Amino acid sequence: MISTALRLDIRALFRLWPAMLAMAIVVTVSNYLVQITINDWLTWAAFTYPIAFLVSDLTNRRAGPRAARQVAWLGFALAVIISAMVSPVRIAAASGMAFLCSQMLDIFVFHRLRRKSWWRAPLIASVFASVLDTAVFFSCAFLGTGMPWFTLALGDLAVKLFMAICLLLPFRLLIPMVQEMRIAAR
Numbered sequence: 001m002i003s004t005a006l007r008l009d010i011r012a013l014f015r016l017w018p019a020m021l022a023m024a025i026v027v028t029v030s031n032y033l034v035q036i037t038i039n040d041w042l043t044w045a046a047f048t049y050p051i052a053f054l055v056s057d058l059t060n061r062r063a064g065p066r067a068a069r070q071v072a073w074l075g076f077a078l079a080v081i082i083s084a085m086v087s088p089v090r091i092a093a094a095s096g097m098a099f100l101c102s103q104m105l106d107i108f109v110f111h112r113l114r115r116k117s118w119w120r121a122p123l124i125a126s127v128f129a130s131v132l133d134t135a136v137f138f139s140c141a142f143l144g145t146g147m148p149w150f151t152l153a154l155g156d157l158a159v160k161l162f163m164a165i166c167l168l169l170p171f172r173l174l175i176p177m178v179q180e181m182r183i184a185a186r
Contacts, residue, residue, distance in 0.1 A: 016071050019059045023075025024082065026052045031083040031095050034141070040148045041155030050163035052099070053129055054171060056106050057122040062178040065111040072103040094141035102133035122171045126164035130157060 026048060034045035055075075060068040076099055083092040106129035113121035134157040142149030 016059065016063065016067055016074075019055055019071045020075045020078065022055045023052060023071055024078035026055065027075065027079035027095065027099060028082045028086065031079070031087040031091055034091060034095075034137075035087065037152070039155075040151050042159065043152060043156065046156040046159035047163065049133075050126065050130070050160050050167060052103070053106050053122070053126040053164070054167045056103055057110050057125060057171060058174055058178050060107055060110045061114070061121075061175065065107050068107045068110075069104070072100070072107065076100060076103075091141050094137050097140060098133045098137035101136055102129040105129045105132055118172060118175065119168050123164055123168060126167070127161060130160035130164060134160065 030045040030049040030052070032045075033048055034043045036044050038044060056068050056072060059071045076096065079099075080092060080096055083095060087095070106125045109125035109128050110121045113124055134153050138149045138153035138156065142152065
C-alpha cells in the first residue's frame, strides 16, 4: 500500500508535469540552437534559454522552492536524454552542469526575495543565474575548440540579461493564473 506522503508527492509531481515538460523542451531546443551561431558574439540559444528561468520562477511562485527544484531535476533528466540525440556529448554535459548550478541558484535567490516587489525576485535571480550559467556552460562546452567562446559568452550573457528584463512582463501577466492554479489545486 502506498503511504499518504508518497501519494501526495506523486499528485504534486503530476500537477507539475507541464512545467517539467516546458523545462525539458526549453533546454533541448537551446542545446540544439547553441550550435548555430548568429555571429562571433551570439548563438540562437541566447533567446530561448532564459525561458527556463521563467518556468522555474513561476513554479517557485506557485508551489515553492521544493517544487521548483523537482521541476528542474526532472526537466533536466528528460532534457539530457533528448539532448544527447540532438547535441554533441560535450554540449549536453556542459549544459547539464550549467543548468543544474544556475537553476539551483535561481531557485535559492528567488525564494529569498519572493516577498519583495513582484519584479525583484525574478529579475535578480535571473541575473545571478544567467552569469553562472554562461560562465559554466561556455567554458566547459567550447574552451579549447577553436570557437570564439569568450565573445560568444559575452554576447550570450548580454542577451540573457536583456531577456531577464523582457520576461518580467510575461511573469507579471502569468502570476494571477499561477495563483489561481494554486487555489484550485488545494
